[in-house]
Amino acid sequence: MDKIKKLFQSNDSKRGSYTLAMTSIVIAIVIIFNMIVNLIPENKRQFDISSTNIYEISSKSEKIIKKVDDDVTFYVLAEKDSTDKRIKTFINKYASLSSKLHVKWIDPILHPSALTKYGTEENNIVISCKKTNRTTTVSFDDILVSSNSYYSTSSSASSFDGDGQLTSALNYVTSDKEYKAYYTSGHGESSLSSEVTSLLTKSRISTSDLLLMTATSIPDDCDLLIIDGATSDFTKDEVKLLSSYLKKGGKVVTLLAQTNKSMKNLYGLLKDYGLTVQSGYIADTERSYQGNYYYLIPNLSVSGDMASGISSNSVMMINSKGMTQSTPVRDSISIDVFMTTSSNGYAVTEKKQTQGTYVLGATSTESVKVKNSKGKKVTKESRLTVYGSNMLIDEQITSSFSSLENLTLFTNSVTACLNNADNVSISSKSLEVSYNTIAHPGPFSILVVFVIPVGLIIGGFIVWFRRRRR
Structure with a gap:
């Protein structure tokens, strides 16, 4: 027992106990922080860091969504786990902007009769408003747009049109004016x-x-x-x-x-x-x-x-x-x-x-x-x-x-x-990779991109070399 007491009284054990306590506190803080974050609405806690801002919801869409007074349901007829993450993320963020918008995922493999019920195929979103009795369909192919006519996979899609397609569909089912x-x-x-x-x-x-x-x-x-x-x-x-x-x-x-x-x-x-x-x-x-x-x-x-x-x-x-x-x-x-x-x-x-x-x-x-x-x-x-x-x-x-x-x-x-027409003409966002190039470099561009960095490198080398000789 004396050996055990001395073991816990040593400096190493004290440092270990301190580290263990601090680790426990940090873990507890992380857990509590995550719990608090999960209470925040999804549209407030998601940030679009994609290079082309594909998850950004336009002011036009926000205007249309705010005007929605009736419940609208987005029936997503697809296997949720195999659906492209970009589509899942955007649908959730879009629907979170209003309590009148609801998302319901229906697995067509487990529920094949749903395809007949809604008169559509797999990988489609059926947007429906019960009050107006208007329904329309948006295909995944219309959201992840390919340059060819075949199904747009994540590798072949050239543009993302989630904002334009969903807002156009929402505007259609909540209004009967053509x-x-x-x-x-x-x-x-x-x-x-x-x-x-x-x-x-x-x-x-x-x-x-x-x-x-x-x-x-x-x-x-x-x-x-x-x-x-x-x-x-x-x-x-x-x-x-x-x-x-x-x-x-x-x-x-x-x-x-x-x-x-x-x-x-x-x-x-x-x-x-x-x-x-x-x-x-x-x-x-x-x-x-x-x-x-x-x-x-x-x-x-x-x-x-x-x-x-x-x-x-x-x-x-x-x-x-x-x-x-x-x-x-x-x-x-x-x-x-x-x-x-x-x-x-x-x-x-x-x-x-x-x-x-x-x-x-x-x-x-x-x-x-x-x-x-x-x-x-x-x-x-x-x-x-x-x-x-x-x-x-x-x-x-x-x-x-x-x-x-x-x-x-x-x-x-x-x-x-x-x-009474709303402009919901929202262009799709390109998924092409953008490269930073200088098409027409002027004196200022050459100064910022070449002269200043080279000058800093040379200056740093001179300072390092002088200190090394001391």
């Missing part, structure tokens, strides 16, 4: 890219072609008319159709194109609404992309619905037409300019360069009295939005510069035309 947009053809217009039509679909906007030359009027179900880069002029009769449509409270979005043909009739309609198109193309020596004066980075001034989801004001316009404000044909027309060049903008033609501040994007609105289906007069707002270049939504531009907010601005201008 919209119809027509895009003109017959004047060399560009076709809307699949990326643009996909974004419009997310906002419950379907699209159809409209050949104005064969039309006697704009269809009654037309909520919006899009003119995407007409390269030849409209006839006088076609312009009359457009003018009549606007006077009845119609909505038109026009993107001008690079063309040398006379556009007297179409530009004449824009002038009626206070926007005069200038000759030539716009260059900007102050706000341009890396010295390419025709690659414009405009001054953007948006508010309200037009500002939804806009954070960086990074928009690019290439080979753009410029406009100046003029007196509209009617005093009731008001003009809101939301995109301009700097004061060092130039309208460039073969003969001259005219300096000034040019309009690159603007909206003209007018309150008009029209008869509704019951024959009563009601007030509607006509809306004409004009962009200087259809390259704003060109897929080559939007895919090459992923940080641009071109598509967000465009879809905002579309949904701003539609009553």
Whole structure:
């Protein structure tokens, strides 16, 4: 017993006891801390450290989620353990933003009848709202998007569209309002890219072609008319159709194109609404992309619905037409300019360069009295939005510069035309690996990346060498 007592009274045993006690305290603190953290809502304790922020939930989604008043259930028909971790993480984080959103996992192997019940296949999410009796389905393939048509595995997926797909589905099942947009053809217009039509679909906007030359009027179900880069002029009769449509409270979005043909009739309609198109193309020596004066980075001034989801004001316009404000044909027309060049903008033609501040994007609105289906007069707002270049939504531009907010601005201008429409057009996030490269190194970049580090290394070596000799 004396030996045992002496053993515990030794310095080594005292240090060991102290270490054991401290270890026990640390373990207890860790356990208690984890218990406290688990009490915090999941969306508050998860941080997105992925390089492309794939788990980030946009402000648009948060806005839609806050408006949900009815219970919505996400039935995930998949084996939970084998489901891609990114999908599981995002669904849990998304649903945790509202007590009205519920997630229920159903293993189709254990419950094969569920596939028949919900009329879908394995690896799908069925989003359902009991009150509206509306249901839609989102496939895992729509969330983890592959560059080919086959099932997107974690190794082949090129983009992640969880935010856009779930918010679009949520918006669909909680609202029964649908919209119809027509895009003109017959004047060399560009076709809307699949990326643009996909974004419009997310906002419950379907699209159809409209050949104005064969039309006697704009269809009654037309909520919006899009003119995407007409390269030849409209006839006088076609312009009359457009003018009549606007006077009845119609909505038109026009993107001008690079063309040398006379556009007297179409530009004449824009002038009626206070926007005069200038000759030539716009260059900007102050706000341009890396010295390419025709690659414009405009001054953007948006508010309200037009500002939804806009954070960086990074928009690019290439080979753009410029406009100046003029007196509209009617005093009731008001003009809101939301995109301009700097004061060092130039309208460039073969003969001259005219300096000034040019309009690159603007909206003209007018309150008009029209008869509704019951024959009563009601007030509607006509809306004409004009962009200087259809390259704003060109897929080559939007895919090459992923940080641009071109598509967000465009879809905002579309949904701003539609009553009670929410812009849930959320682009997918790339899963491609990003590398830090210096494409166009300038003096400052060379100084920071090369000169300063080399100087520190040399200076450190000199100090070390001097101390070594002492």
